[in-house]
Amino acid sequence: MTAQMLSTRTGTRDTTPARFTFRSVDPATDAALLHRWIATEHARFWGMSDATLDEVRDEHRTIAANPHHQALIAEEEGQPVFLLEIYAPEHSQLAGAYPRRPGDAGLHLLLPAPADNGTVARSGFSEDALRASLQHLFADPAVLRVVVEPDARNTAVHSLNSRLGFVPFQRVELPELPGAPAKTALVSWCTRAAFAAATGSPSTSATHLSPGRWDAAQRHVLAKAIGEFAHERLLHPEPATGGWVLRGHGVEYAFSATVHALEHWMVDPASIEVRTTTPDGSGSTAGVPDVQEFVVRFRTELGLADAQLPLYLEELGSTLAGHCFKQLHSTATATELAVGTGDPVADFQRIEASMTEGHPCFVANNGRAGLGTADYLDYAPETGAVIELEWVAAHSTRTHFSAISGLDVDALLDDELGPHRRAAFSERLDEACLSTGLDPEDFLYLPVHPWQWEKKLSVTFAGDIATGHLVHLGSSGDLYQPQQSIRTFFNRSAPRRHYVKTALSVVNMGFMRGLSADYMKATPAINEWLQELFDADPELGRSRAQLIREVAAVGYANPLFHAATDQHSPYRKMLAALWRESPVEKLQDGESLATMASLLHVDAEGKSVAAAMIRTSGLEATEWLGRYFDAYLVPLVHCLAAHDLVFMPHGENVILVLRDGVPQRVLLKDLAEEVAVLGDRTALPEAVERIRAQVPDAERRLVVFTDIVDCFLRFLAPLLEREALATEADFWEAAANSLRAYRARNPGTAQSFDALDLFGDEFELSCLNRLQLRNNQQMLDLGNQSEGLLYAGSLANPWAGR
Structure with missing residues (x-):
């Protein structure tokens, strides 16, 4: 896994940067280590204080087979130092217990006692470990919010969470599930913005705006713009070899499309090619599909006045950004939406x-x-x-x-x-x-x-x-x-x-x-x-x-x-x-x-x-x-x-x-x-x-x-x-x-x-x-x-x- 370099705060704590790497748990080889960490009074809130070695091994085999749960060991200079579990809240004890959002990821963090790990206690280690874990989760652009449900009695963890940007939601009674005891939990969550504010880190709230998703969004909206502006007879594509071409203002937009009843154009986004005429008119160079640039080029044909153009470009930019977000998070298939889950309210809102x-x-x-x-x-x-x-x-x-x-x-x-x-x-x-x-x-x-x-x-x-x-x-x-x-x-x-x-x-x-x-x-x-x-x-x-x-x-x-x-x-x-x-x-x-x-x-x-x-x-x-x-x-x-x-x-x-x-x-x-x-x-x-x-x-x-x-x-x-x-x-x-x-x-x-x-x-x-x-x-x-x-x-x- 990618190493995470941790910045540190000034004060009495150790300010040496801590570098952690994350790897998946191997139940066969890591069971003894995990048993030493979990089957202790120190880890009593995990509910496995009396677990045997075989029970710990079986538990992690179950986790490894679960597509909604992942267990990782964090290592520092090759030494295992803590356990990070990542899970989908909707497939856990938290299902229905809090207002879940798409992009939520659950986090469990086990920080073993130094005596159980053969290490020396270090000031600020807990905060470094949680910070590294959050950085690891937020490295995935699909994760928008990290949710935790520590035991309501675990005041030390509540204090640690709050320092890294977690905000309490409320106490909830969580049911017993295999591998998870019933408990009264303080459900809390941390957003990307809250984590950045708490740690002085750069904001990652716009992480969905990646080059690949931006290109896909540009092609999608540009295809729609060509189709709808042609439908409204503002622009007039011409037949060309292998498809259609739209010419004007030193540029050509070539694309394939089908034209249906009511002059409805279905433009293939992947087919769009942009060719810009060279300044001397001797040839053309390939361009990048960009719907905002497209609108500026054809502003006269579109009837866009100077007063309207900036706001229209802003609205296009917002539409593109929204499409980038949807590429990440609108992941349900058409069949899943049509069939539903049997819960009419939840299905309606999904x-x-x-x-x-x-x-x-x-x-x-x-x-x-x-x-x-x-x-x-x-x-x-x-x-x-x-x-x-x-x-x-x-x-x-x-x-x-x-x-x-x-x-x-x-x-x-x-x-x-x-x-x-x-x-x-x-x-x-x-x-x-x-x-x-x-x-x-x-x-x-x-x-x-x-x-x-x-x-x-x-x-x-x-x-x-x-x-x-x-x-x-x-x-x-x-x-x-x-x-x-x-x-x-x-x-x-x-x-x-x-x-x-x-x-x-x-x-x-x-x-x-x-x-x-x-x-x-x-x-x-x-x-x-x-x-x-x-x-x-x-x-x-x-x-x-x-x-x-x-x-x-x-x-x-x-x-x-x-x-x-x-x-x-x-x-x-x-x-x-x-x-x-x-x-x-x-x-x-x-x-x-x-x-x-x-x-x-x-x-x-x-x-x-x-x-x-x-x-x-x-x-x-x-x-x-x-x-x-x-x-x-x-x-x-x-x-x-x-x-x-x-x-x-x-x-x-x-x-x-x-x-x-x-x-x-x-x-x-x-x-x-x-x-x-x-x-x-x-x-x-x-x-x-x-x-x-x-x-x-x-x-x-x-x-x-x-x-x-x-x-x-x-x-x-x-x-x-x-x-x-x-x-x-x-x-x-x-x-x-x-x-x-x-x-x-x-x-x-x-x-x-x-x-x-x-x-x-x-x-x-x-x-x-x-x-x-x-x-x-x-x-x-x-x-x-x-x-x-x-x-x-x-x-x-x-x-x-x-």
């Missing part, structure tokens, strides 16, 4: 954290401008991190709470916080009000994203805090996992509690991801109206499409910024939250959940989750597709035809309910901010009127063609054809069959259905990347989206003539 692509259309789709590396590891959905949300108390003169009928704020808070946490918050608020003279009864509680509190509210709303109108209360204690939308959280501690959506002042994919306090006022009313409409509609009941309602919302309006800005300002979207029903409440026995975005997820072997689900189901692909289209496509078309009601049904906003890999129904979410009623035909309560939108008749059908066909199904069809499950013709025929069956059983909506012309020859190509390239901080006026759309001609309709 799928949520395994997605590697983001929005399928946008090239810069993981920008998250404003988040640093440590923030990324804590808050990005692909890290699988779990966090505690912060809570604040906000004065009612600046805050508005609304909820569905029958749900008041006390009932909601009792359910979300529990009596003990709510009592603690009340005590903190009472104490804060002593110095301001404000009445604690005049406050409302709301959850806050930790980043938002630390980086935004505590600075921008400093005056509100100083005057006592905004009081920080601490965390609720529940652990939440960020979802694909990054500002929405799923409660892992109590999965039946609500989703929480918070404001996050981070730019991502063309918008600041705040949450409007003004919009929050009508959110529950909109959700109530939607539920009443769904309950009264037989077709929606037949398809069993369901809503995940946003049942309560709260928004805070800073009076200074509210007066100084218009309704679209990000300063009006800095502090708000909503509570959304948990999808777990919708599950029946034997059912599972998956974000619909997962259908497009492709694993490291090039296999898609959609194909894996079809194989898992045992159905023919066309039959599976029929079930899927009946669950997803038909209810959305019906809502438009029957009620002029439209959703934003991209993959992250739809959750599939499955049984044995077969879609049973869909759960629609993100309702109040995304739904609209087009035109005046459908009556709306006054409180819901803000969702009404006036659009030209010709744009109505684009809700289907743009949001469903071009922005999702376009990507799904070629994946299934590539895995020889269904041809593209079979795919689009299955969708058309579901639509025709819908029309046949709903004569009352036949006229409005026909007016959508879903089987016409072509439809307008509405371009999303063009919007982001035009303005990557505010793509559209959400109050009047129709006037801001950008078009690039028409696409041939894959349903035409079917």
Whole structure:
């Protein structure tokens, strides 16, 4: 193993650098040594004080055969000096006992007494050994956090751990397992950043940014950029020998690609070659694929203004860095994700954290401008991190709470916080009000994203805090996992509690991801109206499409910024939250959940989750597709035809309910901010009127063609054809069959259905990347989206003539 040179601290301890090398334990030859170390009172916390030599040998044979456990002996100048065990926490006593993250590695360290090892006691040896062990683990870029679970009584180890950057989580009761006695443990962990800070070492938080992974990320995103910019007719590849070529500005990008229905390009990342013309024009030299350089070269064709270019390049850089991380940590195969483990909650959240692509259309789709590396590891959905949300108390003169009928704020808070946490918050608020003279009864509680509190509210709303109108209360204690939308959280501690959506002042994919306090006022009313409409509609009941309602919302309006800005300002979207029903409440026995975005997820072997689900189901692909289209496509078309009601049904906003890999129904979410009623035909309560939108008749059908066909199904069809499950013709025929069956059983909506012309020859190509390239901080006026759309001609309709 690689030798680790240890720096030392000044003081009374020995400052001679210690050099350790690590080698695997050989149970046959090392058993006597390990028995001398372990079967002692000194090592009593290992629970093997009375073990025989044979028992120690057998234990290490078991470890050597376990793919999730590794035992290493550390040597100093050829002398064995301590034992290091590395293990996967999810396959140990710790399974389910703490909030595990992908990238966690467990550590056991046995430091034998000098008398048991024939050595002389040396000051600082324990710290040197632990430091070397952590350096050894962190040398693996896939390890993000080291977890330990020492006996709670072992205070000497707790002190040592804290000096190297470990932070205690809590005491937990660990069960007895073979080779591991039951114990009360103090679970603690050490991150890369904490270890660097504690030891004065260089930070390794960005260790995923290696040359090889960076090249793979560049090729992946560049392939997508060529494909999507060609799809939107911003760039025009030409046929060439062996493939295609894109020329311009002294450079050529040669590549192989297949072109599918809807002018969908699937560019092979490995095939991309860059050739740059020499200054004298006499030849060309090979270049390195670089999507940021690509964008700069073609900035004129892409319509990127000087003001937009730097932020767009920053978002591309973040997208590339995220892809490097995902190469390391999104390791589950498509089949593993499709089959699951039998735990619907854990499987749902594993799928949520395994997605590697983001929005399928946008090239810069993981920008998250404003988040640093440590923030990324804590808050990005692909890290699988779990966090505690912060809570604040906000004065009612600046805050508005609304909820569905029958749900008041006390009932909601009792359910979300529990009596003990709510009592603690009340005590903190009472104490804060002593110095301001404000009445604690005049406050409302709301959850806050930790980043938002630390980086935004505590600075921008400093005056509100100083005057006592905004009081920080601490965390609720529940652990939440960020979802694909990054500002929405799923409660892992109590999965039946609500989703929480918070404001996050981070730019991502063309918008600041705040949450409007003004919009929050009508959110529950909109959700109530939607539920009443769904309950009264037989077709929606037949398809069993369901809503995940946003049942309560709260928004805070800073009076200074509210007066100084218009309704679209990000300063009006800095502090708000909503509570959304948990999808777990919708599950029946034997059912599972998956974000619909997962259908497009492709694993490291090039296999898609959609194909894996079809194989898992045992159905023919066309039959599976029929079930899927009946669950997803038909209810959305019906809502438009029957009620002029439209959703934003991209993959992250739809959750599939499955049984044995077969879609049973869909759960629609993100309702109040995304739904609209087009035109005046459908009556709306006054409180819901803000969702009404006036659009030209010709744009109505684009809700289907743009949001469903071009922005999702376009990507799904070629994946299934590539895995020889269904041809593209079979795919689009299955969708058309579901639509025709819908029309046949709903004569009352036949006229409005026909007016959508879903089987016409072509439809307008509405371009999303063009919007982001035009303005990557505010793509559209959400109050009047129709006037801001950008078009690039028409696409041939894959349903035409079917």
